[in-house]
Amino acid sequence: MMLTAAGLSLPGRLHDAALEIGEGELVCLVGPNGSGKTSLLHALAGIGGMAGEVRLAGIDPRRLGPARRPAFLTYLPATRDIPWPLVARDLIALGGGDADFETLELEPLLDRRLDSLSTGERSRVLIARAMAPRPKLLLLDEPTANLDPLWQIRLMQLVRDEIGSGGRAALVAIHDLDAAERYADRVIVMEAGRIAAEGMAQIPAIFGVEKVDGRWEAVRPRADPRSSP
Amino acid sequence: MRARIAILLGLALATAFAASVLLPFEPLRLLFGADGELAIALIRELRLPRAALALAYGATLGASGAAIQALFANPLASPDLTGTTSGAALGAVVTAYLFGFAAPVALSIGSVAGALGALALLLALAGPKAETATLLLSGLAISALAGALTTLALALAPSPFAFYDAYDWLMGSLIDRSLEQAAFAGLPALLTIALLLRLGPALDRLSLGEEVAQSLGHDVARLRLQVICLTAFGVGACVAICGAIGFIGLIAPIFARRLTRGHPGRAILAAALIGALLLTAADLIARLAPLGRTLPIGVVTALIGAPFFLWLVAHMRWRLKA
Numbered sequence: 001m002m003l004t005a006a007g008l009s010l011p012g013r014l015h016d017a018a019l020e021i022g023e024g025e026l027v028c029l030v031g032p033n034g035s036g037k038t039s040l041l042h043a044l045a046g047i048g049g050m051a052g053e054v055r056l057a058g059i060d061p062r063r064l065g066p067a068r069r070p071a072f073l074t075y076l077p078a079t080r081d082i083p084w085p086l087v088a089r090d091l092i093a094l095g096g097g098d099a100d101f102e103t104l105e106l107e108p109l110l111d112r113r114l115d116s117l118s119t120g121e122r123s124r125v126l127i128a129r130a131m132a133p134r135p136k137l138l139l140l141d142e143p144t145a146n147l148d149p150l151w152q153i154r155l156m157q158l159v160r161d162e163i164g165s166g167g168r169a170a171l172v173a174i175h176d177l178d179a180a181e182r183y184a185d186r187v188i189v190m191e192a193g194r195i196a197a198e199g200m201a202q203i204p205a206i207f208g209v210e211k212v213d214g215r216w217e218a219v220r221p222r223a224d225p226r227s228s229p
Numbered sequence: 230m231r232a233r234i235a236i237l238l239g240l241a242l243a244t245a246f247a248a249s250v251l252l253p254f255e256p257l258r259l260l261f262g263a264d265g266e267l268a269i270a271l272i273r274e275l276r277l278p279r280a281a282l283a284l285a286y287g288a289t290l291g292a293s294g295a296a297i298q299a300l301f302a303n304p305l306a307s308p309d310l311t312g313t314t315s316g317a318a319l320g321a322v323v324t325a326y327l328f329g330f331a332a333p334v335a336l337s338i339g340s341v342a343g344a345l346g347a348l349a350l351l352l353a354l355a356g357p358k359a360e361t362a363t364l365l366l367s368g369l370a371i372s373a374l375a376g377a378l379t380t381l382a383l384a385l386a387p388s389p390f391a392f393y394d395a396y397d398w399l400m401g402s403l404i405d406r407s408l409e410q411a412a413f414a415g416l417p418a419l420l421t422i423a424l425l426l427r428l429g430p431a432l433d434r435l436s437l438g439e440e441v442a443q444s445l446g447h448d449v450a451r452l453r454l455q456v457i458c459l460t461a462f463g464v465g466a467c468v469a470i471c472g473a474i475g476f477i478g479l480i481a482p483i484f485a486r487r488l489t490r491g492h493p494g495r496a497i498l499a500a501a502l503i504g505a506l507l508l509t510a511a512d513l514i515a516r517l518a519p520l521g522r523t524l525p526i527g528v529v530t531a532l533i534g535a536p537f538f539l540w541l542v543a544h545m546r547w548r549l550k551a
Contacts (some may be wrong), residue, residue, distance in 0.1 A: 016308075037486065045444035046443065047444055048439050048440075048442040065446045066434070066446040068446075069444075069445055069446035073444070075444035083302035083303065083436060084486070084493055086436065087491065090490055092491065094433055094434055094437055096445065103311070129437065195253065198314065
């Protein structure tokens with residue numbers, strides 16, 4: 001296994017999660033709001049705590065310094081806010097990657113300031129920031145948010161292509177169940193801060209939605225597993 | 230920052246420094262004619278400490294402002310608007326007038342402690358990722374509190390001349406300081422700037438967001454502590470000698486980032502140069518303004534800085550709405 005992790009915990013948000021990801025795998029992480037998807041990505045990236053054990057290509061990437069870390073893992077947060085009016089090219093370079101990263105068709109955007117870009121364009125620049133160092137493990141939180149339909153499709157395809165060679169993998173937190181089903185090698189389902197299931201079978205029980213005639217329909221009002229009677 | 234711009238800034242600064250030492254030229258000319266030794270003593274005892282203090286204090290305010298703005302991810306943070314300088318002034322006043330320690334070392338220690346206290350209080354009140362409004366209001370509250378406590382300390386001081394005595398100093402003054410006193414501000418200032426420069430790359434990556442900076446291997450909690458301790462140290466040491474001078478720490482980084490394509494960490498060096506230039510220029514204005522007497526330098530920086538700050542707030546209203 002390329003990545004093995006166990007005992008991942010963040011107080012109140014993530015409880016003793018364990019997972020494995022193989023070389024070349026694109027794993028999607030789904031779960032209701034507040035189920036701990038972002039916390040799991042944080043725990044793997046060493047954000048907010050170092051509990052548990054992570055082995056990526058034989059080492060714990062959370063112990064690497066800024067010089068070596070981006071070659072092992074990068075993390076795209078769900079927020080697209082950048083406080084300073086940086087130029088796109090500079091932002092990608094700050095992430096430790098090659099600013100001439102061509103995969104996301106950024107050429108027309110590279111020399112523009114972030115505050116002059118649309119939200120979707122800015123998203124593509126931020127995604128490029130995470131992808132450009134070509135890390136072994138890509139951790140992406142809602143990468144398709146704000147993207148137009150064409151780019152939503154192309155992005156997931158690009159992530160697939162990117163990790164297809166050279167001992168790489170991706171873990172993508174995503175709300176779009178169709179995209180998860182379509183592009184992922186495996187789907188991990190989270191609920192109440194725990195990894196609850198693998199695959200799509202448990203989706204109706206956990207989410208309260210079900211695929212009827214090719215469309216997701218609400219089958220029952222979802223009970224909040226965190227609320228006590 | 231491109232090399233050419235750095236050289237231009239350096240040249241401008243050298244010119245301003247030379248002007249600060251030599252202007253007004255008339256008394257020097259007369260003295261060199263009549264008494265060369267006296268003229269040199271005048272330069273060494275009066276002009277040089279003053280020019281060196283303007284340089285050191287301005288550079289510290291610029292570099293500290295740039296680092297604080299980078300840390301809070303906010304272009305309206307600065308040593309004066311966050312209450313750091315008022316806290317430092319309070320610390321120095323309490324040390325001097327209540328505890329009765331007037332030695333430069335004691336003043337510096339009291340002042341640095343006051344600055345640290347103010348910054349720690351700001352972090353506790355507003356948090357590290359404060360919205361602009363929260364940050365400014367917390368800074369305002371801390372400044373008001375420190376100001377009130379400073380007045381209280383002066384009122385309770387045993388010396389009946391405390392108010393009169395402290396007024397000039399609190400308004401910010403570079404006048405009548407010895408070379409030794411200049412060193413007490415200048416050496417901590419240099420150390421602070423040198424150490425802040427080393428934090429530049431990490432502060433640049435902090436602009437990707439706190440979480441991303443952590444995922445890239447930066448210890449953000451330690452970075453925050455380093456910036457706060459360093460700025461409190463540098464600003465505190467300068468306030469102990471020269472009193473509180475406003476707005477340089479706000480303005481210099483804003484111009485500096487225009488030279489570094491928006492990079493907040495890389496702007497620390499440029500902000501130090503611009504801050505030194507601005508304060509030296511303000512001191513020249515204070516000295517050469519045809520008003521019959523020398524103006525307090527804090528008044529000059531406030532008269533130039535406050536309108537600029539108002540313009541900035543109007544310009545950034547969209548951010549304040551959040």
